[in-house]
Amino acid sequence: MSDQLLKVTIDNITVEVPAGTTILQAARQIGGDVTPPAMCFYTPLKGSGGKCRTCLVEVSKGSEKDPRPMPKLVASCRTTVMDGMEVKSVTSQRVLDARAGVVELLLINHPLDCPVCDQAGECHLQDLSYEHGKAGTRYEFQRRTFKKHDLGEYIQLHMTRCILCYRCVFTADQVSGKRVHGVLDRGDHAEIATYIEKNLNNEFIGNVIDVCPVGALTDKTFRFKNRVWFTKPLYAHRDCSKCCGEVTLWMRGDEVFRVTARKDEWGEIKTSAKTGDTGWICNDCRFHNKNASDWQIEGLADISRHSVIGQGKYKGLKKPAETIEKVLDGRQPRLLMDIHSVSEVNKPEIELSTIQGPATSAVFKKKP
Amino acid sequence: MGRKLLLEKAHVEGIRYYDVYRREGGYRSVEKALKSMTPDEVTEEVKKSGLRGRGGAGFPTGMKWSFLAKPEGVPRYLVVNADESEPGTFKDRYLMEFIPHLLIEGIIVSSYALGANTSYIYIRGEYAWIPDILEQAIAEARNNGWLGKNIMGTGYSLEIYVQRGAGAYICGEETALLESLEGKRGNPRIKPPFPAVKGLYDCPTVVNNVETIAAVVPIVNDGGEEYAKIGVGRSTGTKLMSACGNIRKPGVYEIDMTISVEEFIFSDEYCGGIANGKRLKACIPGGSSVPILPANLLLKTAKGETRYMHYESLSDGGFATGSMMGSGGFIVLDEDQCIVKHTYTLARFYRHESCGQCSPCREGTGWMEKILWNIDNGKGKMSDIDLLWDIQGKIEGNTICPLGDAAAWPVAAAIRHFRDEFEWHVKNPAECMQRNYGLAHYADPIHVPVTA
Secondary structure, three states, X not given: OXXXXXXXXXXOEEEEEEOOOEHHHHHHHHOHHHOOOOOOOOOOOOOOOOOOOOXXXXXXXXXXXXXXXXXXXXXXXXXXXXXXXXXXXXXXXXXXXXXXXXXXXXXXXXXXXXXXXXXXXXXXXXXXXHHHOOOXXXXXXXXXXXXXXXXXXXXXXXXXXXXXXXXXXXXXXXXXXXXXXEEEOOHHHOEEEEOOOOOOOOOOOOHHHHHOOOXXXXXXXXXXXXXXXXXXXXXXXXXXXXXXXXXEEEEEOOEEEEEEEXXXXXXXXXXXXXXXXXXXXXXXXXXXXXXXXXXEEEEXXXXXXXXXXXXXXXXXXXXXXXXXXXXXXXXXXXXXXXXXXXXXXXXXXXXXXXXXXXXXXXXXOOOO | OOOOOOOOOOOOOOOOOHHHHHHOOOOHHHHHHHHHOOHHHHHHHHHHHOOEOOOOOOOEHHHHHHOOOOOOOOOOEEEEEEOOOOOOOOHHHHHHHHOXXXXXXXXXXXXXXXXXXXXXXXXXXXXXXXXXXXXXXXXXHHHOOOOEOOHHHXXXXXXXXXXXXXXXXXXXXXXXXXXXXXXXXXXXXXXXXXXXXXXXXXXXEEEEEXXXXXXXXXXXXXXXXXXXXXXXXXXXXXXXXXEEEOEOOOEEEEEOOOOEHHHHHHOOOOOOOEHHHOOEEEEEOOOOOXXXXXXXXXXXXXXXXXXXXXXXXXXXXXXXXXXOOOOOEEEEEEOOOOHHHHHHHHHHHHHHHOOOOOHHHHHHHHHHHHHHHHHHOOOOOHHHHHHHHHHHHHHOOOOOOOHHHHHHHHHHHHHHHHHHHHHHHHHOOOHHHHOOOOOOOOOOOOOOOOOO
16 A cells, blocks of 8 residues: 555646655656745655645645545645645646735735845745745835844844744754754744854754745854855765765855755755765854865756856856857958047046946046 | 523532532433443434534534544543633633533543543633632542542543643644643644544544533433434534623523524523613624624524524524624624724734744734724725735635634624725724714615515
């Protein structure tokens, strides 16, 4: 029974999955638009999911045995498939409406401070709102704010950005082994915090940064250092006694700006090839080895194109070929006129990076 | 005079204490069940009785019990939900305060039927004085051999523990209650698995309301069929109603679900009519979460039939023109009450009590509260009413637990039936701060189209 494959049809695409697979996992096998977004579900974390409600789908046929449709939309991340189940994701208007509603609700109290947020570019909430949200908001009230909490030397908490996915709580419970933070209070004033300030220093606590889908928990050692899309993700490894030591280095030039675990196309930490377990990395690897010489670099990270971080850094990226020669039948283009010979607006001999202060017209003014 | 089963002896002097309770025929059902019936026979009687959960959802109790998984070697639990926090509902409080032994007796019989050797009463934190009453009753029951090991030599053992909540409405939701009982944060669990399979400490668990458990006592005493004779159709037995609001005689009443809503409100036996000679404007028949109804739809259904006080009749017409029996928190509003303010108050309650686990409820309740505050204070816009309607639609059905629905329904019903009043608030921002909209047309007879 257990090794028998179950048939499930999602948006008219049928896949066969083993028993115990959730609808979301089955949809991920299909991939593409069919896959519901998931903000709180995280495969390596037991008990996660069901909270954000972005992955809601309609079950139009329960199973072969019991073909009744489920009356409510269900959270696909926590609903296991039955044989003959039929699911509607993007083919159901109800699902699209509910999803847009959830996105709007997630954003009403979000500060939308992406321009100054370190997560921007690899933020799942950004992706979610681009893909499933509307351009405007109908919310006209003050966004909620929180008293600031200091979580110690490694992790920066921005509670206003948090969507309360509980991933970091599960991570601290299941990975770091010692949880000192949690969700305090309830409802729309619930917050992630510790009772004791500056206390998140457990050996594996840095992983909460990787699991955070938004910019609520970010790397203090990377804070305001660079935009993620300017850095180049490279796979690297080192011998580490505490963890698998398999990481992604985020480099610019020779400088290592940031170290994270390796993530798959769903933003989840990959299984380590070395240990066969989830590739959580320790604080040592993450925060204390920021020289390229500490690492054996394997090559470019394979990052799926779901956000701007990978721009120009994809494996097998095809650059458009220069076509001018082809158009001109092999002749080289000829310079017709140097604009500087007739215009005095700009001066090529002035190096903009060497002038003091901002460039104004005074810089280019002809000296009498 | 309707038949009383639960509150029949409530006014006997000293019924709170064991001696009087026993003298008045208490613990007969325990003797009967443990000595002459098998657990399955007790469950069968409850099934026959047609008893429906009194906590709000109205799910048949016998069926719920029969769903309980019974794997070998795994303990089962009965948890009594005494976290009565629904605004307008205070029937369980009355039961536990005045006849605690009825609850204890019900627990013993129910636990026997379910095969549970441990039972918990999870009581609302604000009922600070009641745990003492219950503890005393439990101690008395134990001293007289109704609890503990090998009860009456039948080989059946049972312990009852009282656990106080910490003041959260959400812990009245059964899975949040179990989380809280386990000592965790009171967040509802994602179902399935249902508590009947994996409940308290991952063991099969039945969670029942106080009144439901108490109703098991007369069912076992008189037999399920006898109990089913009371009431109408699928609404069997008696129901405790906690009536409050602008009525002359607020209080807890036991009804046998055959009387009309009109009789319940206006007869001297029950609510005694509207206080201070005012007129009836609206009513929430089953606790704050169920849809509010204007006077005309409350007394008569949309088909022009008289509305009765039972599950089917109160929900006649669905949510378009009906409401729900809910938990029996009967809140009556007279013509001086402002529906907008009232809706705002409820929205504020749900905003405060949302656990914050899933996003539609966490964010939506706060948004609705803010918009309603604006409308109530003469700062609303016409578009706000449609926005409210849209938000409640985004919450309803999309949350983990029913609190999202409970927060959405009152707002939806208020707009559905009292849209004029909301619009009046928007159009007359200054006037709405001075006076209320009044009764308007909300008590006018409804035109029932005649079909050939």
